[in-house]
Amino acid sequence: MIKLTVNGASHELDIDSSMPLLYALRDELHLHGAKFGCGLGQCGACTVIVGDRAVFSCLVPVASIGSRPVRTIESLGTSDRPGPLQKAFIDHQAAQCGYCIAGMIMRAQALLEANAHPTEAELRAHMEPNLCRCGTHMRILAAIRSVAGIPGAVDKAETSKEGAR
Structure with missing residues (x-):
C-alpha cells in the first residue's frame, strides 16, 4: 500500500511502489492535468510539485515520495476560477x-x-x-x-x- 497526499487529500493506493507518479496521478487518482509527453524527463509535460520542487512525474517512482505533498494543476484553480x-x-x-x-x-x-x-x-x-x-x-x-x-x-x-x- 502506498500513501500519497495529493492536492491536500490523503490516498492509500494498492499499486506497485515502482510505478511512476504520473501513472498513479492519471490512472489511479484520475487527475489528468499532468500529461505523458516523452517518458524520459525531457519535455516537462508531466511536471508537478512534490514538496516545494517541480519534478518530472514520469521519472519519479511513487515509493520515493514519502510524506511530501504532491500538487497538480488541479490544485491551482478551475476553469471558472483560474489561479x-x-x-x-x-x-x-x-x-x-x-x-x-x-x-x-x-x-x-x-x-x-x-x-x-x-x-x-x-x-x-x-x-x-x-x-x-x-x-x-x-x-x-x-x-x-x-x-x-x-x-x-x-x-x-x-x-x-x-x-x-
Missing part, C-alpha cells in the same frame, strides 16, 4: 495546443513560491527544462513575468489589446 498563473496564461494567450501548459504552469508555480520576484535570468533558467513544441515560449514567459512583476510584463498582451482598438 493567478492560469489567468495570466489565458490573458497572454500562452497556449496553442495546450499539451505542455499544465507542466509549464506547475514549474512556474514552484519558482514563484520559492522566489516571488525572480530576475529574468532566474525565470529563464528555471523554465528551461520544459518544452513547448508549438513555440509559444515568449508568451509563456510574458505570462509568468506579469505574475512575478518582472519589468516588461505588460508587453505583448497589452500592446495587442491596444492595437485591436
Whole structure:
C-alpha cells in the first residue's frame, strides 16, 4: 500500500511502489492535468510539485515520495476560477495546443513560491527544462513575468489589446 497526499487529500493506493507518479496521478487518482509527453524527463509535460520542487512525474517512482505533498494543476484553480498563473496564461494567450501548459504552469508555480520576484535570468533558467513544441515560449514567459512583476510584463498582451482598438 502506498500513501500519497495529493492536492491536500490523503490516498492509500494498492499499486506497485515502482510505478511512476504520473501513472498513479492519471490512472489511479484520475487527475489528468499532468500529461505523458516523452517518458524520459525531457519535455516537462508531466511536471508537478512534490514538496516545494517541480519534478518530472514520469521519472519519479511513487515509493520515493514519502510524506511530501504532491500538487497538480488541479490544485491551482478551475476553469471558472483560474489561479493567478492560469489567468495570466489565458490573458497572454500562452497556449496553442495546450499539451505542455499544465507542466509549464506547475514549474512556474514552484519558482514563484520559492522566489516571488525572480530576475529574468532566474525565470529563464528555471523554465528551461520544459518544452513547448508549438513555440509559444515568449508568451509563456510574458505570462509568468506579469505574475512575478518582472519589468516588461505588460508587453505583448497589452500592446495587442491596444492595437485591436
